[in-house]
Structures are given as structure tokens and as C-alpha cells.
Amino acid sequence: MYAIIGATGHIGNRVTDILLNKGEKVRVIGRDAARLQQYVNRGAVPAVGDLKDTAFLTTAFQGATAVFAMIPPSYTASTFRAYQDVVGISIATAILDVGVTHVVNLSSQGAELPRGTGPIVGLHDQEERLDVLRGVNVLHLRPTYFMENLLANVPVIHDYGYAGSAVRGDIKFAMIATADIAERVAAHLLARDFSGSSHEDLLGQRDLSLQEAFTIIGRRIGISDLVYRQIPYDEFEQALLGTGMSRDVCRLFVEMSEALNRGLFAVNRPRNAATTTPTSIEQFAEVFAEVYRGAQHRHAA
Template sequence: MGASGNIGSKITKNLLDKGEKVRVLGRSKERLQRFIDRGADALIGDAFESSFLTNAFWDSKAIYGMTPRDNTVNNLRACDNKIGESIANAIQVSGVKHIVNLSSLSAYRPDKTGPVKGLYDQEQRLNKLKDINIIHLRPAYFMDNFLRYIDMIKNKGVIATAFKGDIKFPMVFTKDIADEATGHLLKLDFSGKVVKELRGERDLSFNEATSIIGERIGKPNLKYVQLSYEDAEKGLTAAGMSTDVSRLMLELIKSTNEGIIGRHSPRTKDNITPTSFEEFADQFVKVYMQSTN
């Protein structure tokens, strides 16, 4: 699932590079064409339709499942639950036995996690499926989210969000998530219902991340500015998010600022991922230089 997306596209590339037979799903053939050209079987359809997914999952050895997020809907949790039911039903009917499910670091708790609440619901739903092996990957905040600030850096000369500048929390590069998912899809090395956190290389604050990016792009004085919750929410709705999704994003940020989420479990050798923010920043620069705004 999500083969044209951030993580799904990297998993697909990994699997094709290994010579695996891959079926890619999405709503647009065009967005999957690069994989079709490499021999992937593409099925075009909507994940809200369980019959489409059942057909797609049929005879698969394993699937990568994810909940696509629609930032424009009026009730995100209800929307996520609808797609979650469609996925769970298709898993059950198709008979596929191994699922790598993309979740989120904070999906261990049902509340105060904003947009992650739907992912909590999906973990609970999938855990009820009998005789099916599922690994829930729980990644931290994506480093790649910083790519969204390129226009802001170019137009306003700052990075500004409602996160506290000095609070450190885990951030992970999506390539590392994709590599982890690929490994489990190939090895099928999980049974029953298990969870794996992906906490990145180290915890980082927005102040630190902004300074690393500033150095890399030749703006060593690039500043991080903490917005008020009200201004941040207005900014999110102005950028096209629904009122509900903006409110949920702010809930997640508040919980991070207050230390309610992000620090519930320790860093161990099993949940650390290799790519540092400095290495991510090398990728960031390339996109920054190519962006025309």
C-alpha cells in the first residue's frame, strides 16, 4: 500500500532491487509508472473499498499496510477508522498471513496524540485478527517533515512552528523506516502481534535541527521561531488543513511540548535507527537547491 508515497515508494524500490515480485497499489497509474516499468504488478483503486484491497492482497506472501492521511476531512479519526476497517476486512478475507503495519511512536496510548489516535485504533483492530502475524512499526516524527519548511525558509527566512525550540524528541528518516519494513517483508521474522519502535539516531530539538539545516544551506543564522498555538493553528488551516486536522496537530504538539508523549520508553539498541539528522540534512540541501520558490 501507499507505493507512490514517502515510505511505500522506498520499500517498493528496495524489493524490486532484490528481485522480488511486487504488487503496488494506488489511485493513479501515472504515479506508479516508474515501478510498472521495473516489472511491478500495479492495481489501481481506492483503499476505502475493501473488495479492491481483498483482490489486491490475494495470494500475497506479505503486505505493507498503512493508513493514508487526508488532511482535509472534517473528522480524521472517523475517516482513518473507515479505511482501517477496510484494510482489516481485506486481510481477513484474503488470507494473507504476514502484515507490516505502519503506525506511530505514540500509538501506545489512546488519547492526547492528535492524528495518531486513528493509528492507535488500527493497531487495536488488527490485533483482534486471529492467526495472522503482525508487526506494528512505530516510527517517531519524520525528519522529512522539515522539507515542508523550504518555502518558509526561502520566503520568511525562519523555521516557525508551535513546538518548543529547546525540547528534544525522537526524529527518524523515512529511508530507515522503509529499510526496516523491507527487512521484515523479506524475512517474515515476526509472529503473533508485535511492536517495534523506530526512534531515530538521537533525540533532537527544533533549535538544533534548524541550526544544522542553516549550516548546510549556507544560512548559519537561520532562526527557529516558536509560534503561539493560535497562530500555528491559523497557519495550518490557511495551508489547507481542515479545522479538525489542525486542532489534532496542535494537540500532538502540545503533548510533545508538555512531555506527555515521546519519552514513554527508553532508547535501546533495538529502536535506534542509523541515519543522523546531519545525514538527512545532506538530502535536504539537494531538495532545497532544486526548489524554485
């Protein structure tokens, strides 16, 4: 039995799909029973509850050969780091109480740094929590910037004709498709090929700048001269507030953008065959184009 936190998210849903396709027993953990139902229909066991509820997680982890652990984002949390701490402690406590022996933990590039990286600091703290659990083998996966983050620009391109964020457009850094992260998660859960406490960098197919990424995406969606603009931090924070994020979450995202601009994570990371994953930005541009077309149809309607 494999217990999957965040089974309806970008990564967890693909991990669940891979495991179910291989005939494995899976317990899918989430707050929304309706969203879990697609996996229940295929034989998964649902565990519906709140990750802050340690008793619930203890039950959800019972009988698990291995756990995929993560702290799902809560974009409306008034104090995001406090939310991360509560969920992180709950996960760690349940793992120890049940006696889970293998955990693949979703962390991030930059998690080795104790401060200055916005929400990634919470993942640093979670790595430290899991590292001290006796009798638990923990692999921290540290993927780089998700290509799926670029999808936030779909409405921006539709409304303003350009892409933008607070990150510099000229700095090259590693980007990864979440499908590649899921493949690696599933492989490690099945093989349980790790012991003690360790981490693994996942750096995507190649480093590239946001200017390069959106030039490629622009050609795919039919905008050959698509421009990427770096947005001043204060303007970016206001734009995030307009999406419904809490002020604290917006502040942390700005801090993370500033850390990336300073090259504190994901920039000039040593790359090898093990840290390189297959999906290119050209391939991801197909995903972007599909989402873009869907949004275009909704605008037209």
C-alpha cells in the first residue's frame, strides 16, 4: 500500500495514476471526496480529511509500505509559514507514530538554505523535521522551478498581450515539468532504493531564461513577438493580491522571486544524467497552448 498526500495535485495525481496502472494498492489522501472519486473508481482507497489533523493522518498512513509526503500550498493562509509548520509537524508525527519506514518527501531547490527564499524556507524546516525521525528512510526530492508556473501567464497574455513576473527575464535557471517529478517519485516509491536521509536534485531538461521560454511558447500559440517583462516587486505583489492570495503569501512569493534573481537557487546548478529529466520547454509549450486555447474559448463565450 502506498499513501499519497496531495493525490489531486499536479504531481500526486500522476504518481497515483502510475501506481494504479501498475496494479499497486494506493491510498489517496485529500480534503475533497469528489475529486478523489476518479481514483476510487479505479480501486484506490480514499482518505478524506485535513492534513493538520494528526489523528486522521495516522489512520491514513496505517499499513503503508511507503508515503509520498508534501505540504500542499494554502494561498489564502494569513500566516503561511505557520500553516506549513502545523501541516509539517502533523505529517512527521503521523509517520513516526505509525512506523512508516520509507518516505519520499517533495522539497525544492533552495531547501538547503535556512532563510531568504520565501515559502521554500518551510520546506527546509520540513526536511529537518523528517531527518530526525528514527527508523525512517527519507528521500527529499528537490525539483527546480515548475514549468506549470508559467501557466499563470495565460490570462496575462490574453488581457495584456505580454507575459511577466518579478523574476528577471534574462537569467538562466533550471525548469522542470511536474510530470517528470511524478515519474521519479513513483520510481522511488516502488523501488524504495534509498536509506537514511538523502536528497536528490531534479533540474529539468535544460536551463533557460524566461525570455527564451516565452519566445518558444509564443511561437506555439501564434504570437511570434511575445514579450516577457520583469514586473517591479511592489507591482507584482499587488497583482498577486488581486488573485485572492493573502498578503503574507504574496510577500513570500516576492521574496522567493528576489532570491531567484540573486541566483540563490536553481541557477548554475551542476547537472548530470541523474538530475536531468526529459520534458523540454518545447514539449511543455504544447501543454501551454492547450490551456491557452481553452481560455481563449472561454473569453469568446
